[in-house]
Amino acid sequence: MRALDIMTTPPVSVHPSTSVRDAIALLSERGYAGLPVVDDDGRVVGIFTEADALNYGMDASGELRVDAMMSTPVEVANAETHVTELARRMLADGLRCMPVVTDGVLVGVISRHDLLRPLVRSDDTIATHVRALLDDYSGKRDGWHVTVSGGAVTISGAFADEAERAVAAALARTVLGVTTVETNFATSGVTS
Incomplete structure (x- = not known):
């Protein structure tokens, strides 16, 4: 930001x-x-x-x-x-x-x-903006689930590879009000 x-x-x-x-x-x-x-x-x-x-x-x-x-x-x-x-x-x-x-x-x-x-932006607003960015990036393939609590974003789902996971996290960090970003591979359990 x-x-x-x-x-x-x-x-x-x-x-x-x-x-x-x-x-x-x-x-x-x-x-x-x-x-x-x-x-x-x-x-x-x-x-x-x-x-x-x-x-x-x-x-x-x-x-x-x-x-x-x-x-x-x-x-x-x-x-x-x-x-x-x-x-x-x-x-x-x-x-x-x-x-x-x-x-x-x-x-x-x-x-x-x-x-x-x-710092006081609504979690629902943050989640909506993160989802929109991820949809634009992925072509709306609907493979990720976004949750936000206190500005902390968690993106869960199947990522094609580590690079895609890093891009998703970087996109989320650009949203106003995001404090931290965690990404979870649904199948491999890798967390960042």
Whole structure:
């Protein structure tokens, strides 16, 4: 699963010339942890976070622009970045949100909330998506049984060989909300 699969889009952002008060209003009204600050070409030049807003509130001296209070440099992710890498970077750096860019232009925002959402996806929904992928792969030959419990997927049935078993497991891992995948040969009892 990649950033583009779970990011919030379209992203809400502010311009460097936006007033700090307007940015704080956006943060509080929408419940965001941070707002990407983008230039006229849509490129991320900073981020205005709750911490920046609190610093402004403690030192409110006149009407400041966002570019005077924003955090720089800002860490961004590519739309193709895998969610495990996003989670690792966000935890390691204490980030609550991260702008997502394609060719340097803002296309979305990832928050910790976005990373949590796949963890609570319905098992029935996950099973339906896994079955659809397996049906597409196998030409609907109906040889596998899929069960899901707490995001843990088990695929049972007759696989042509080890390679087919590995492909079925890899396909299941691409489904949003899957935590682990186990495959069982119906006849040989091999488990992975």
